[in-house]
Amino acid sequence: MSGWEAIRAEVLSRIRRRDWPPGALIPNEEALAQEFGVARATVNRALSELARAGVLERRRKAGTRVTALPVRKATLDIPVIRAEVEARSQRHAHRLLARARQPLPPALAARLGAPAGADYLFLQTLHLADGRPHVLETRWLNPAVLPDPAPDFATLSINEWLVAHVGFATGDIAFSAEPASVEDAAALGCAAGAALFITERTTFTDVAPITFVRLAHAPGYRLQTLL
Amino acid sequence: MSGWEAIRAEVLSRIRRRDWPPGALIPNEEALAQEFGVARATVNRALSELARAGVLERRRKAGTRVTALPVRKATLDIPVIRAEVEARSQRHAHRLLARARQPLPPALAARLGAPAGADYLFLQTLHLADGRPHVLETRWLNPAVLPDPAPDFATLSINEWLVAHVGFATGDIAFSAEPASVEDAAALGCAAGAALFITERTTFTDVAPITFVRLAHAPGYRLQTLL
DNA sequence: CCTGGCTTTATGTATAGACATAATAGCGTC
DNA sequence: GACGCTATTATGTCTATACATAAAGCCAGG
Structure with a gap:
């Protein structure tokens, strides 16, 4: 042996x-x-x-x-949404619902370590799997990381652009359950108040905050991993 | 360097x-x-x-x-509930709500790889943090792993008994969001239909299935980790 | 053109030996 | 007994070398 x-x-x-x-x-x-x-x-x-x-x-x-009281450690894979959808052999598409320059809400500014009221790019994207609503992505993006002119996120997914151009960064991620807001419900085609699985992620490099994302997954979503 | x-x-x-x-x-x-x-x-x-x-x-x-399309890997710590509550310096307590021998529902039998209709121990426990409902634990336990006589789970937490006596096993874990059932709502003191964060875990050793657990977390629960 | 087998190559793992580092345990002093 | 220093010790890491293994690419034979 x-x-x-x-x-x-x-x-x-x-x-x-x-x-x-x-x-x-x-x-x-x-x-x-x-x-x-x-x-x-x-x-x-x-x-x-x-x-x-x-x-x-x-x-x-x-x-x-x-270990006496073991803290089990589970490793989650957090794929790019398109890859996740295509891995189930469904077609992925996304639609840009909103795009605006907007002051960062104070609560988010604190979490990102950005100056209060900083001018951020607000983006809202609906991801579709086989034409059906899959995830509603709500994002605030630090405009400083964007090139000039900014890419056209209507065709290229924001996340994939970030992955390719900003590269690896640190951050944190949180999962929770929230009732669907009226806005969530309209985008995802579910009832307001429905239980939604929410992923929230903040990312920053050592020099600057990059982005905050809230992903509202359509009802029925499960995040699964082996122990 | x-x-x-x-x-x-x-x-x-x-x-x-x-x-x-x-x-x-x-x-x-x-x-x-x-x-x-x-x-x-x-x-x-x-x-x-x-x-x-x-x-x-x-x-x-x-x-x-x-890596071209990186699959970010996040490591989650899955603590024993008591440790999790006490880490926030809250008092932990638990109440055994139900205990019965019951045939395993077919869906669970399939997931655990147990014979359909096997006789399992059904346990329902409410965990309290500072006296307030924190998690509703619903568990099916393979009676074969228990000693005779079975421990009195009214005083000792089931999970801690398992951790100490069955030891390390494999399994899988899944997270989702579900509306609170009437039963969930009554135990957790929230409205029926409220968005609950659900953890489901199955565990087995190489020789036998051990347990299936569903944890319904009180509204507001967040699972968080660094990336 | 396809297929099977061989060669080559980069990573994966093992070894013995060495030094670095953290942290306990013991000792001595007060 | 309380405190602080030191010696000891188990893990952490590094080196140089060797062989194992997976797999890409090549070549020959069909």
Whole structure:
């Protein structure tokens, strides 16, 4: 038995078998390396993976222990909407519903770390899957990141433009449930007050805020992942 | 400049600077190792991390390229409810609303890979934060994993018992928005039809299905994470 | 032109050895 | 006993080297 995946599996199974119960200290890397007949680096790789998954907690000098109250970590894939729709072999299209220069609402300015009342580009886009409303995207975009003249978002999806031109940035994302506003309902073709799955995302680079997006998903949307 | 984090940062900044635009093939590990004056393993570590984050795509022989349509990967922490409540320094309590042996509904049997109509333990628990309804937990539990006699879940939270005694298992998790049923509304103290954030989780070990849980979160709940 | 097999190549993983770093545990002092 | 310093120790990372593996591309034979 060798290879870091085999070792990870063996350690996991010992934990499941309660050879090493929650909270217990497990043998150090050197000991395990010797037991399994591999190099310490191989054991390190296996244990590091398990720590990343939240199964183990590791601290220098203190050693490695089985997590007592595990915070399960799930990895979500957040695809570009078009890719998501096309992955289900549906046709994707989008319609630009609104586009305006507008002062950023104070609540959003705070979240983005932008000056209050800054002049932002407001965009509202309806994404369609096979012609049916799929997601209503409401976005405030920092005009400073746009080239002059600004791209025509009627043809090119904003998000894809950002992905291609602004590149990778940090931010945060939040999920919640909200009743559909009258505006949401009209765009998505559902009843006002219907339960909608909402994704809110803020993104910024180290130098400037970029964008805030609220995605209102049509009823029935599920976000799913393996544990 | 050395250390895999420094190299990861440098590569990322070249991507952001569009030295290496989306879709481009980047130099191979050997070349980068030489350029940065480090061992290939160090470059490998840096590039592997970026691949895991979805920034790069790597294939043997084909090389490493910048992801064209990046699927952002967000890692969610899924805490035990009690820990989540106490982390906000609120008091956690729970009340067992229902407990019964009941045949597993066919839809759930299929999802858990259990025989149709199997006899499962049905449990409904209301979690309170500072005395106010927080989450309504509806669970079907495979009685085979329970010891005899079964623990008294009125005092001990089911989930914590499972975490401590069944240990790590695989499964999947899904998030959605649903209107509150009459039952949900009564337990959570909200209006029927209100938009609720729903978490559904199935867990099983390699040998047996364990449990299906539906968590109906009180209105206002947000699930948040850094990107 | 297609197909099967071989070669080449970039990444993936393993190894032994070394040094870095964080943090505990123990010791000595007050 | 309380405090602060130091020695010890487990993990974290790096290096150099080697072999494994997937897969793209080439070439030959049909």
